Amino acid sequence: MAISRFEELDFQETPMGELNLRRRREPTLGVDVYEVKLGEEYLMSSLFTVAEIALSDLGLAAASGDNLRVVNGGLGLGYTAVAALADSRVGSLEVIDALPAVIDWHNRGLLPVSAELTGDSRTTLTHADFFAVMRAEPTEPYDVILLDVDHSPRHQLDPSHADLYTVDGLRRVRAHLSDGGVFALWSDDPSDDEFMERLGQVFENPIAHAVDFDNALTGGVSSNTVYVGTKRA
Structure with a gap:
């Protein structure tokens, strides 16, 4: 099975927790996906707009x-x-x-x-x-x-x-x-x-x-x- 490759574009500490912007390759769709996490919560994904x-x-x-x-x-x-x-x-x-x-x-x-x-x-x-x-x-x-x-x-x-x-x-x-x-x-x-x-x-x-x-x-x-x-x- 292909492994998704992740690239961390930015990481910062904020008053609400750790904020992470990353880009990954979604092998099943063949597209780059941009995701935002705040702490352990996924806030948003470019797959779902x-x-x-x-x-x-x-x-x-x-x-x-x-x-x-x-x-x-x-x-x-x-x-x-x-x-x-x-x-x-x-x-x-x-x-x-x-x-x-x-x-x-x-x-x-x-x-x-x-x-x-x-x-x-x-x-x-x-x-x-x-x-x-x-x-x-x-x-x-x-x-x-x-x-x-x-x-x-x-x-x-x-x-x-x-x-x-x-x-x-x-x-x-x-x-x-x-x-x-x-x-x-x-x-x-x-x-x-x-x-x-x-x-x-x-x-x-x-x-x-x-x-x-x-x-x-x-x-x-x-x-x-x-x-x-x-x-x-």
Whole structure:
């Protein structure tokens, strides 16, 4: 049996644990795979980007108008951000990440979409805590807020994130949106009825989209969820 070959592209200690970016050859598919681990947790893989792209596509599909001001919480491998830039209505895209190492990976061009992301004049990469930004008083509102940081509303990477998924936390998110603005959230779990109930207390007509995709490693179909809620005037 062929052995996968691993190359560590970057390794850094962070307040949340050891952060590792690696590239490996997947012999069954004949492709290079980029993976990110935080401690013992796998955060993301370039093998599975369908739902990350769908986060942008579904969020922006619910938005109206032009010259949209978009913020993406969670940079990761960059697929959500690049998908947002593919929409010509996006006037500016701010991507916020709490880990400077992740921003550095893209500035150094280490990932497949890095050049496309950093080469677009609409892009700003910001080192900050997205959850703290949402707790702060709003300044200029966003038209679309895309969030892909935690595994799901129930399973956070850090306990400090939990308050965003409460009714009060979602109201703070809503306060950062323009009238008609959209909040879209990626989740690794199936649709959560309790979270949908909370979302419905804050946003109009929330939808939980099941995003199915072929899993080449298992030979089956995997599924993620994208929640979308709109702030009506």
